[in-house]
Amino acid sequence: xxxxxxFLAVLLVAVLMLSVPWARAVSPEExxxxxxxxxxxxxxxxxxxSDAEGAGANVSALMERLNQAGDALTEAGVALAAGNYSDxxxxxxxxxxxxxxxxxxAGVLKSDAVSRASGxxxxxxxxxxxxxxxxxxxxxxxxxxxxxxxxxxxxxRPEVVS
Amino acid sequence: MWSxxxxxxxxxxxxxxxxxxxxxxxxxxxxxxxxGERFSELYVLGPxxxxxxxxSSVSAGVEYSVYLGxxxxxxxxxYYGVYVKFRNxxxxxxxxxxxxxxxxxxxxxxxxxxxxxxxxxxxxxxxGASVGFMDINGAPVNVxxxxxxxxxxxxxxxxxxxELWIFNATSNSFGFHNRFVSLLLNMTxxx
Numbered sequence: 527x528x529x530x531x532x533f534l535a536v537l538l539v540a541v542l543m544l545s546v547p548w549a550r551a552v553s554p555e556e557x558x559x560x561x562x563x564x565x566x567x568x569x570x571x572x573x574x575x576s577d578a579e580g581a582g583a584n585v586s587a588l589m590e591r592l593n594q595a596g597d598a599l600t601e602a603g604v605a606l607a608a609g610n611y612s613d614x615x616x617x618x619x620x621x622x623x624x625x626x627x628x629x630x631x632a633g634v635l636k637s638d639a640v641s642r643a644s645g646x647x648x649x650x651x652x653x654x655x656x657x658x659x660x661x662x663x664x665x666x667x668x669x670x671x672x673x674x675x676x677x678x679x680x681x682x683r684p685e686v687v688s
Numbered sequence: 689m690w691s692x693x694x695x696x697x698x699x700x701x702x703x704x705x706x707x708x709x710x711x712x713x714x715x716x717x718x719x720x721x722x723x724g725e726r727f728s729e730l731y732v733l734g735p736x737x738x739x740x741x742x743x744s745s746v747s748a749g750v751e752y753s754v755y756l757g758x759x760x761x762x763x764x765x766x767y768y769g770v771y772v773k774f775r776n777x778x779x780x781x782x783x784x785x786x787x788x789x790x791x792x793x794x795x796x797x798x799x800x801x802x803x804x805x806x807x808x809x810x811x812x813x814x815x816g817a818s819v820g821f822m823d824i825n826g827a828p829v830n831v832x833x834x835x836x837x838x839x840x841x842x843x844x845x846x847x848x849x850x851e852l853w854i855f856n857a858t859s860n861s862f863g864f865h866n867r868f869v870s871l872l873l874n875m876t877x878x879x
Contacts, residue, residue, distance in 0.1 A: 566793060572767040580734045586723055589765055589794040593801070596792030604827040605788055650714045659712030661703055668699045673845050 557611035561602050561620040567625035568595055574629045578636035582643055585635065588628050595624035728851040729759035729767065730867040732805075746876045748812035749825075754871065757802040760795035767861050768857035769791040770811060774804065774822055776835040777845045786810030788850070789824040790832065807848060809875070816844035824846070843876035 571592060602617035620660045723800040735742035743752040760766045771787025793801045804825075811820020812857040818834045852867035 541845060568767075569855065569860060572765075572792060572794065572855060573860070576765060576857050585765055586796045586799070588800070589796050592767075592794035593792075596794060599792050600790060604825075607829060608827060625847045653710050657707050660710065664699060664703045664706070668696070672805045675695070 536547070542613035551579045552611040552615050554606075554609075554611055557606050557614040557618075560622075561599070561606050564595075564599050564602060564618040564621040564625065567622045568592065568599060571595070571625040571628040571632065574632040574636070578632045578639060581634075583635040583639040585632065588632055588635070591624060591628050595621045595628065597611045598624065693854050704826050707747070709739075715831055723763050724761070728762060728768070728854065728865060728867060729757070729853060730869055731755065731757045731759075731872065732850065732869040742871055745876075746869075747875075747877065748810065751806055752809040753806045755802055756791070756869075757800060758795065759800045760797055763795050767795070767857075768795065768826065768865070769853035769855070771851045771853065772824060773785075773849040773851065774833060775818075775833050775847050776833050777838065777847065777850055778836060785873065786811055788822065788829045789827065791844065792849075799806045799867045812875060812877070819846065819875065841874070843874040845872050846875055847871065847872060871879050 561669075575585045575588045575592065578588075598617050598621035602614045602621060605611075605614035641652055732742070733739060735743075735753045735757060736760040742754065745872050746752060756770060758768055758770060760768075768791075770793055772789040772791075773787050777787070791803060795801055808823045809819050809821070810823065810828075812818070813820070816835070819831055821842045822829050822831045833846060835846055837843075838845050848871045850869050853862040854865040855862050
């Protein structure tokens with residue numbers, strides 16, 4: 527009987543320990559690394575967005591989202607400076623998540639912009655071909671008109687009747 | 689009746705006009721009109737959102753508010769770092785990157801960013817000769833600054849100093865953008 531009570535007590539303690547969320551202390555180094563990683567993600571996201579803009583994409587919406595990521599990074603930096611390391615890691619994670627999302631979307635925008643640019647090249651090429659074709663047709667019409675004109679002048683040439 | 693030369697002139701004019709019209713899209717691809725001057729604005733406004741009422745004589749434990757703003761006229765999107773610093777009157781221009789409080793700002797060309805900057809001071813000793821900490825937007829930061837007595841203006845003076853840095857995507861680093869604003873603060877407490 528006593529053995530059973532001891533066993534139940536140990537079991538109860540084990541269940542209680544497992545049911546409590548496992549909290550782990552975050553070291554200053556980990557928090558600092560998380561903030562640095564988030565900052566690096568922002569750099570990458572901005573570079574990707576800049577590339578997309580260079581390809582002709584409108585990145586205004588991406589800049590708005592990057593500002594949200596920047597605000598989260600500011601909060602992470604404040605938490606780090608205040609010694610709230612777990613908070614710093616959480617905010618840095620949020621910032622990084624937003625920045626990574628922007629990087630992905632910027633890549634898609636860039637691809638779309640590049641596709642549109644190649645389509646534009648086709649249009650430009652056609653405009654050159656159109657111009658050349660128009661000039662050729664105009665030249666042919668001109669040649670026909672000139673021949674007709676010259677023929678008419680020859681026919682209407684005054685003849686001397688003896 | 690038109691002569692052959694008249695017809696030739698008409699055909700040449702029509703051909704020339706057509707070539708010009710057809711080549712406009714192609715020309716737009718290669719001809720870039722010169723843009724305006726490229727620059728960025730950094731500004732600070734008072735608590736009433738006007739260029740007026742800036743804090744000048746300050747006391748410990750009182751919160752002061754101003755507005756910080758950045759405007760992008762660089763011709764493309766830009767990534768700015770806005771760094772809030774605190775210095776005494778004898779320190780040289782602080783242009784290392786680390787600020788007491790940092791904003792990361794992303795702006796498309798022509799866009800404006802603006803945020804409130806709330807600050808207060810604590811642990812002020814010797815009538816303002818030393819300041820222990822500063823609270824920026826609710827975040828306490830140790831500053832541990834001392835100032836010498838200014839005989840000309842009769843007081844202990846400090847500066848809240850805001851620098852604008854810009855991210856260079858090629859070098860993957862920030863560089864000082866030669867823009868700063870500052871608030872000169874008289875911390876002298878009455879004797």
